[in-house]
């Protein structure tokens with residue numbers, strides 16, 4: 001766009017709208033600005049992103065231009081695309097997300113893959129507990145792969161539980177997935193999730209409270225605080241969940257925990273202290289250890 005060009009609703013076309021939006025997102029410091037602009041513009045127009053490139057001369061109606069403006073303004077304020085669109089693909093499942101849920105991360109698919117490998121030949125009963133289920137992504141991905149399994153997702157957030165239930169419905173998993181409210185900081189919180197469980201999975205909050213403001217704005221401003229913060233050293237959730245999992249698991253049962261960068265050693269120590277056998281550490285997409293899988297002894 002040249003200086004002095006005036007763009008009115010009447011002459012705004014998709015190609016030019018894309019250029020303007022990409023420039024705006026680039027100025028807001030967003031990597032991949034043009035790709036994001038194309039996705040959001042397409043969403044505003046109700047068409048596939050590829051159509052913008054194929055048909056750049058397509059005119060925008062005033063209503064479409066206003067809709068595009070709203071979406072681009074949100075992204076310029078660093079709201080992630082997945083939140084703006086209200087959905088995220090995880091393990092091949094399209095999931096609803098909301099302001100009450102963490103935006104599921106591709107790195108968490110490493111946990112799903114590792115657990116699935118270990119449980120795929122497990123006979124029924126195969127009961128899986130997901131602690132801090134959020135959108136339900138871990139539990140629903142596992143149930144979608146393991147037809148012999150059933151499971152429960154627990155969360156402190158009623159809004160997240162409502163989203164998780166809708167995701168179970170959308171993927172035809174309601175007969176095998178249940179979602180229950182619970183707060184692991186409260187006494188008696190396991191009353192609604194009695195064992196024995198054959199597997200427990202969790203991606204709990206693990207960020208040091210004082211580090212949250214240093215995270216990318218997409219995370220610090222938009223993921224729910226309750227999904228992120230875990231005390232002054234980032235380990236508060238593991239101190240509760242690991243010993244409790246040791247009680248709730250069946251002998252030989254599997255515990256899979258996601259953790260943050262550099263937390264492999266302290267999480268490993270907490271597992272050893274609770275009597276788990278030596279954990280296997282699973283790397284994420286960038287090769288960083290991201291998940292510990294430990295087995296409860298049979299003795």
Ligand SMILES: C[S@@+](CC[C@H](N)C(=O)[O-])C[C@H]1O[C@@H](n2cnc3c(N)ncnc32)[C@H](O)[C@@H]1O
Nearest residue numbers: 102104132133134155156183184203204205227
């Ligand atoms: C990091 S998010 C993970 C969400 C989801 N499992 C995922 O991987 O996208 C942690 C979840 O734990 C829940 N949570 C935090 N504190 C909790 C508590 N004290 N009791 C139960 N759930 C809690 C949060 O609401 C959030 O949904």
